[in-house]
Amino acid sequence: MSAIVQFENVxxxxxxxxxxxxDVSFSLASGGFYFLTGAxxxxxxxxxxxxxxxxxxxxxxxxxxxxxxxxLPRKRLPGFRRRxxxxxxDFRLVPHLSAYDNIALPLxxxxxxxxxxxxxxxxxxxxxxxxxxxxxxxxxLSGGEQQRVAIARAVIGRPEILVxxxxxxxxxxxxxxxLMTLFEALNRLGTTIVVxxxxxxxxxxxxxxxxxxxxxxxxxxxxGTLRYPPRSQERP
Amino acid sequence: xxTGHANRKAAAAARxxxxxxxxxxxxxxxxxxxxxxxxVLSAAAGLGLGAAVRSMSADLAGRASVQxxxxxxxxxxxxxxxxxxxxxxxxxxRAADPVDPALLADQLRxxxxxxxxxxxxxxxxxxxxxxxxGDADANVDRLRRLLGGxxxxxxxxPHAAFLLPLAGLLGAxxxxxxxxxxxxILATGAVxxxxxxxxxxxxxxxxxxxxxxxxxxxxxxxLFQRRIGLDAFLGSALGFAFAILVIVLIGLRLTAMGSExxxxxxxxxxxxxxxxxxxxxxxxxxxxxxRWTVLRALGRSL
Numbered sequence: 001m002s003a004i005v006q007f008e009n010v011x012x013x014x015x016x017x018x019x020x021x022x023d024v025s026f027s028l029a030s031g032g033f034y035f036l037t038g039a040x041x042x043x044x045x046x047x048x049x050x051x052x053x054x055x056x057x058x059x060x061x062x063x064x065x066x067x068x069x070x071x072l073p074r075k076r077l078p079g080f081r082r083r084x085x086x087x088x089x090d091f092r093l094v095p096h097l098s099a100y101d102n103i104a105l106p107l108x109x110x111x112x113x114x115x116x117x118x119x120x121x122x123x124x125x126x127x128x129x130x131x132x133x134x135x136x137x138x139x140x141l142s143g144g145e146q147q148r149v150a151i152a153r154a155v156i157g158r159p160e161i162l163v164x165x166x167x168x169x170x171x172x173x174x175x176x177x178x179l180m181t182l183f184e185a186l187n188r189l190g191t192t193i194v195v196x197x198x199x200x201x202x203x204x205x206x207x208x209x210x211x212x213x214x215x216x217x218x219x220x221x222x223x224g225t226l227r228y229p230p231r232s233q234e235r236p
Numbered sequence: 237x238x239t240g241h242a243n244r245k246a247a248a249a250a251r252x253x254x255x256x257x258x259x260x261x262x263x264x265x266x267x268x269x270x271x272x273x274x275x276v277l278s279a280a281a282g283l284g285l286g287a288a289v290r291s292m293s294a295d296l297a298g299r300a301s302v303q304x305x306x307x308x309x310x311x312x313x314x315x316x317x318x319x320x321x322x323x324x325x326x327x328x329x330r331a332a333d334p335v336d337p338a339l340l341a342d343q344l345r346x347x348x349x350x351x352x353x354x355x356x357x358x359x360x361x362x363x364x365x366x367x368x369x370g371d372a373d374a375n376v377d378r379l380r381r382l383l384g385g386x387x388x389x390x391x392x393x394p395h396a397a398f399l400l401p402l403a404g405l406l407g408a409x410x411x412x413x414x415x416x417x418x419x420x421i422l423a424t425g426a427v428x429x430x431x432x433x434x435x436x437x438x439x440x441x442x443x444x445x446x447x448x449x450x451x452x453x454x455x456x457x458x459l460f461q462r463r464i465g466l467d468a469f470l471g472s473a474l475g476f477a478f479a480i481l482v483i484v485l486i487g488l489r490l491t492a493m494g495s496e497x498x499x500x501x502x503x504x505x506x507x508x509x510x511x512x513x514x515x516x517x518x519x520x521x522x523x524x525x526x527r528w529t530v531l532r533a534l535g536r537s538l
Contacts, residue, residue, distance in 0.1 A: 052448060053448075053538070054448055054538065055538065056538060074535070074538070075452075075453075077538070078447075078450040078451060078452045079450070080450075081447070081448055081449065081450040082449070082450030086448055092441065092444070092445050094254070094441075094442050094445060096253075096256040097253060097254070101250065101253060104250070105445070105446070105449055106449045106450070108250055109446060109449045109450050109451045109455065110450065114250065
């Protein structure tokens, strides 16, 4: 089975509160396109945090790239994180860096030579329609522009998994469609996409995407297809 | 196409941009400068006093004064001449020289006034004796027996008798200065720990983003250690320069006083090398402490 992500009875509790996520089990096929939906407070962001390794679960097993990441030593986490691109809900752009430098961050973190950074960053800036705003600091960009910088930063390293938390929340309908087209293009190149969103028309736009619905910390999976995906949905 | 050098330079510039600039604007370089100033002064005091104690120890072991306690001036001069002759021929004596009575009178004048030179007061004649290296106590005992055989009006005073407490005091002050240097090093380390923690906390958001992109702890720690190392370099250079200026000025004043005792408080080449190494050690200490602090702080996060 070519599952890139596997959750087995995962629970997440913050402090002494009741569980934010309970008994979450699913498998994401490599190269799949997934939407994560649910009401506010359902646990979408918490699930994504587990996915991009910002949090360890309180219980259960999470396997990423065929390795158990719950018991993974801390020093091995960076290698896994470099294979995951993240678009944060609040963008998390580094405020004192230009749009160019923000987008170049993952490449520099990965140790890419400076001479090899310029071309992909310039291409990415053009791709998100910010070719002439490379020198702009985040504070001088609109919400939509910041979001596009965040998306460019998440995808520039050609991650194997792209996790996006409400990526279209601050952009107009036209830009939202363009972003989805961009995600689909990435998906066709083999990147597994997980997008948390409330935007149902957006979900309908992506053909073949699978929906995951969280309700009060539990994943709705009445047919069991999320936990045990049919062979036809798996990709080699 | 970038050359290797240009590439490294561009990479370094990009890394440096990751933390917002703020060098010298903060209190860190100034605090380090003050601490380095005090450390270098304390170290100089410790090394100078150590040299004085070593020089004094040579005196302690190898010198003595013989007093000719005779009220009659003519008899005193005769006895002094005989004693001098006997001392110069004695085993264990490297040199024996009479102390100039005029010099002696000059030294007594502050206490005795003009009576010191009037001749009304019987002032003992003094002979300065330098002993051969070896067992100083045995030498002094041998001379005491020799002088006892010559006259009952001869007394020998090994310098150790009156210089030992002073040497002890100087030695203690030297150790105290060494202790102050150690405390300053600890305090510098503590200041760097606080500064690194503060910098870590204030850049938390950037650190989180870097972490989630796959930055290793060492990559992040390097950013802070470089910044703090630069602050420490600037502060150390400033503090060291001022301390050296003060040391040179104090040295000139000590030399101008013409005191044999104070003149012994000197810095030899080894001492200057030790002082010159202090700012380098300061920068190294600050850099390593910053690295350790940030790595520890990062180790507590996922």
